Amino acid sequence: MAKPTDTRTRILAVARELFVRQGVRETSLREIADRLGITKPALYYHFASREDLVRSIVEPMMDGMERFVAEREPRDGAGPAAHDPRELLGDYFDLAWEHRDVLVMVIRELPVLAPLELGERMFSWRRRLILLLLGPEPTTAAQIAATVALGGMSDCAVEYAHLPLEQVKGPAVEAAVAALTAVPA
């Protein structure tokens, strides 16, 4: 157990704020170090590289996303579990909202995060999420509708981040459900 305000934690907090506000590659390590009153190499004691620092910030969200689908996938051997689209989309919205600052960072900077193989991981759980919504072997048309639903909701969690959750969630989920059910699976 580390102390509540140890250097590592403070670095993570400052880096996260600057990365989200002005971009990952637009934030120099010097800038982070200056903000904390330490030197650049001191960062390298706590994090092996810039990539390591980014990874430590992004990992919790990725874990959350992957756990979300894993928990809802049918147990091995069991038939496909039925999921109410409204409930599933609503729960997904809550998760996207919870991680909205890191989510915007990931969406807006995929190229920077490519070395972390984030693209592949996102693509994977997004695909699994679509299967949960549509059942096995959905048509291409249905997958496209699901993409509108999921992508649109993610956009809302990011674009209306300044509003209270209760005001955004309802309309966003209603619209997503409508998009999803507009095309037969």
Add this chain to the structure above:
Amino acid sequence: MAKPTDTRTRILAVARELFVRQGVRETSLREIADRLGITKPALYYHFASREDLVRSIVEPMMDGMERFVAEREPRDGAGPAAHDPRELLGDYFDLAWEHRDVLVMVIRELPVLAPLELGERMFSWRRRLILLLLGPEPTTAAQIAATVALGGMSDCAVEYAHLPLEQVKGPAVEAAVAALTAVPA
């Protein structure tokens, strides 16, 4: 009139491909120059800076988007022009599809493009587009639904870029129309 394969044009083509494939900041000017068999300073003869190069690639898409809304906005003094949502969303999809390579670049690298004030411009025409869809003074809930529709369609133009237009457009527009009309304006 420039010759069909002058250096400037070749630079733009190569830069565009590399920027889209591996990211703007992940592509060095050296890499672009090497690919063309010229040196870095030669690039600086044709473009004042890296930013100028990026701007030249992004500008046509931004112009297209801004013209799209301007053409459809009511003439000064006239009442709000009525727009069929399905038609408007369909036309917008065509435009997003046409510029999908640059669009993915802009969406995925907003921080890199911040100096070009692209965020403000995108926000502006997106807002105007929402007004065209919903009429003046829409509720927040309706705006959220419109964001799901527009954001979801953009995602589709990017994610299903490898499929033929005819296969993607239909389902994407249907889903977007459903999302938009799910919430009262």
Add this chain to the structure above:
DNA sequence: GTCTATACCATGATAGAC
């Protein structure tokens, strides 16, 4: 275990020769 001092290399950018 925590940090400073220092060096190294790639990059964006400019000046001036051809």
Add this chain to the structure above:
DNA sequence: GTCTATCATGGTATAGAC
């Protein structure tokens, strides 16, 4: 219109002080 030479900056990495 293109090149050689050069500079400042910033990411990375190591050596060593405390």
